[in-house]
Amino acid sequence: MTSAIDPLLDQHVSPQWRGLLGALAAEFEDQLGHDELRQLMARVGARFAAAHPLRACESTTELAAALNSQWCAIQWGHVELVDERDCLRITHYGAPLRAFGRDALAWAPAFLQGSYQGWLTSMGATDLDVVQAGPVDDDFAIEFRLGRGAR
Amino acid sequence: MTRSRDIESLFARFGGNAGDYQEVRAEAEADDARARWPLLGVLDPLEQRRVAPPGEAPASRAHTLATSPRPGARMAAEPARVDESVPAHAPVAASSVKAAQPGLLLKKLFSAPPEPAAEPAPEKAVPLERLFDRLRGGGRATVAPDVAPGHEYVGQPTEDGRPWFIGGGRRS
Secondary structure, eight states: HHHHHHHHHHHTOHHHHHHHHHHHHHHHHSSOHHHHHHHHHHHHHHHHHSSOOHHHHHHHHOOOHHHHHHHHHTTTOEOHHHHEEESEEEEEEOOOGGGGGGGGTTTHHHHHOOOOOOHHHTTOTTTOOEEEOSSSSSSSSSEEEOOOOOO | OOHHHHHHHHHHHHHHOOOOOOOHHHHHOOOOOHHHHHGGSSSOOOHHHHOOOOOOOOOHHHHHHHHHOOOOHHHHOOOOOOOSSSTTTTTOOGTTTTTTTTHHHHHHHHHOOOOTTTTGGGGGOOHHHHHHHHHHHHHOOOOOOOOOOOOOSSSSOOTSOOOOEEEEEOOO
8 A cells, every 4th residue: 555655645745845855864864863863853843843733622533633634734644543542552644754765764753753742742641752663664654652651 | 497397397288197206316316326325325314304403405315315215125126326427436334444444544645634623423532631641540661662582672762761662673
C-alpha cells in the first residue's frame, strides 16, 4: 500500500519548498548529530503546537477530530488515536516529511513528536511522554505512544 | 409539472384510474441505491421514520427507501443491479469497513477536513481526564523500551530526560 500511495504523497510536497528543505536537511545532517536534530525538530514541533492551539476537547474522539482539523488544514496527513489501555497509540499517516529527503526520516518525525507532546500537555497530559515507537523506514505511517515514560 | 399532475394527465387522456398507477421507477431507484450503498440495506425503515423531525420533507429517494419492504427480503427476491456509471469508490457497508480501510484512509488523507459539528462515535470516546489519570497511575513504565536481545536502548534522551523511542536499535 505504501508504494501505491507514494505518488499521492509526493504531490502533496510543495515544489516551492522541496528543494530548499532537502538542501536544509542535508546541511543539518552535516553539522549536527541525529539526537541534536531530533531535539531541534521536537522544539520546532512544540513551537508549532503552541502557535496552533487546539480547541478544548473532552474525549479521545474530540481530540482526534481537533488534531485532524489542524493537520488537514495544512495538508499534513491524518492521525488515528487508539486507547491501548497502558498507552495511547498515536499513528500519523501521510506527513510530508519526505520533503526533507529520505535520510531525514531518522530525525524529522521528532517534529510530530514535539507537536503531539505540546498539544497533549496542554490538554492535561502532564507527566506523560510522547515517544516514537521505533525508527521508521517510510513516512506513510509513523507511530507514537503516550504513556508514563521512563525519566 | 409535478409527478402527480403528470400521471393524472396521462390517465385523463388515455382513460383509466390514476389511483391504479404503480410507481416502479422509485422502487428501481431504491434497488439501485441498495446495490450501490449496501449500508442502506441494514437500516431500519421504521427507525428512519421515528428520527425524522416532524414537518421535514425527506428526500424522495430516502422516502422511497423508508416505505419499501424490509431491504433484506427485497434483496433476496431480486438480484442487485449494478449501475455501470457508479464510480468504483462508492461508499461501502459497515460490515466491509475493514476491507475498505485503505480507501477510507486515502479519503481521510486527501479530502476536506470534517465538519467540527460532527458528533464523534460515543462508544469509542474515552474521556481525556480519565485516560491521562489511568496512564499516569500504571504500575509500570508504560513506554519504557522493550529492547530485544542484541539491541541497545535507542538514542539519547531528550533535553529533559525523556526517551525518544521505544524498542529498536540505536542510530548514530
